[in-house]
Amino acid sequence: MVNNGKKGFKLYGAPWYLTLIVCLIILGTMYMGGIGTDMPSTFALMLAIGIPLNEIGKRLPIWNKYIGGGILLAFLGSSVIGTYHLIPSEYVTSIDNFTSEINFLTFYIVVLITGSVLSLERNILLRSFAGYFPAILGGFAGAILLAIVGGMFFGISPGELVTHYTLPIMGGGNGGGAIPLSEIYADITGEGSDVYYSFAIIILTVGNIFAIFAAALLNKLGQAFPKLTGDGKTLIRGTEEADIADEEYTPTLADVASGLMLGLGAYVVGLLFSSVLLPEIFGFPIHELAYMVIFVVILCGFGVVPKNVRMGAKRLQTFFTKHLTLLIMVGVGVDLDLNELLAAITFSNIIVSLFIIIGAVVGSGFVGYLVGFYPIDTAVTAGLCMANRGGSGDLAVLGAANRMDLIAYAQLSSRLGGAIILVLASVLFSILL
Incomplete structure (x- = not known):
């Protein structure tokens, strides 16, 4: 979250509650099997995973100052998600394909x-x-x-x-x-x-x-x-x-x-x-x-x-x-x-x-x-x-x-x-x- 000095906290450029609602909708729909594995669905899912991890990493004591902050937690957190299949395997595959196959x-x-x-x-x-x-x-x-x-x-x-x-x-x-x-x-x-x-x-x-x-x-x-x-x-x-x-x-x-x-x-x-x-x-x-x-x-x-x-x-x-x-x-x-x-x-x-x-x-x-x-x-x-x-x-x-x-x-x-x-x-x- 970033304080813009005018209208309160923002997350990924939007009011924090709006971004949070969007991420929850995306993740909830994914767990119910409602999103696809096409490019826009995968793009949305990657944002819904990355935004919270980045925000947590920027605020974790010690981690945010001495280890790597939000970007590094987004990387390692995603690795945990992929390795232990914390999301359905078809979405792990779609993220990997979007990054490497679609390139x-x-x-x-x-x-x-x-x-x-x-x-x-x-x-x-x-x-x-x-x-x-x-x-x-x-x-x-x-x-x-x-x-x-x-x-x-x-x-x-x-x-x-x-x-x-x-x-x-x-x-x-x-x-x-x-x-x-x-x-x-x-x-x-x-x-x-x-x-x-x-x-x-x-x-x-x-x-x-x-x-x-x-x-x-x-x-x-x-x-x-x-x-x-x-x-x-x-x-x-x-x-x-x-x-x-x-x-x-x-x-x-x-x-x-x-x-x-x-x-x-x-x-x-x-x-x-x-x-x-x-x-x-x-x-x-x-x-x-x-x-x-x-x-x-x-x-x-x-x-x-x-x-x-x-x-x-x-x-x-x-x-x-x-x-x-x-x-x-x-x-x-x-x-x-x-x-x-x-x-x-x-x-x-x-x-x-x-x-x-x-x-x-x-x-x-x-x-x-x-x-x-x-x-x-x-x-x-x-x-x-x-x-x-x-x-x-x-x-x-x-x-x-x-x-x-x-x-x-x-x-x-x-x-x-x-x-x-x-x-x-x-x-x-x-x-x-």
């Missing part, structure tokens, strides 16, 4: 990438991307170093700590990381890919949870020490004024529509390159969202997009970030199987995974600081967004860190950064196994 998740990312990239002054944008990949490698190096330190307590060999622990966590997720890593492992060792994958997905799951909690803690650290972080929109220190927002110009609905059109067009260009023109580089597939980021950066760099379109894209991104992030947290939360996570909770797995996450944070933040970036923002994107479960993990991490405007950098970590890890993995498997 609202990718649509959300497309909107955020377009708005976040086009809202920055082009020179600042190009400078930040130029220094970003050293920060990714710094995070990877830090993760390896602390993995070895953590594994020493359990007698795990350095080679195994790199290949079986660090690579899965830092590999860019499941589909773009753990699965191709298991195939590379099988090609080099001659063993079945399932031998590697069954352990990699466990470690990745543990690392993903630690990454989300670490993002929330970094957000609190930034609030306590403002000099370590920027405005959540750019990485380079002292460039907060680089946003194109102009109070003298308010984007129209036509501007918003043009920003959406440009974003979808850029996404299709990404599909064109990833599926037809240049699907692989050095034998490794490049994701369409990575190509999309590159294309939008090029458009911004050459200054060919009119200001009204850029501001329209930014306005649309702001709407999605402020009001639709709840849907994403519900969608990715439902997809997290807590039983899978509980099965992975051994003392050694927890400690080694925690050390890897700390290493990714410290390594990326340190290198980021050296190249002129804010260390906290760099640690969130170049570190933690390498150490999660890809696209959905990026959104969970950025949501917990309250830095959704940095989605373009997060996608570079998961997509291009993940591809870099695959290249390194082929070398490391050959040397260490």
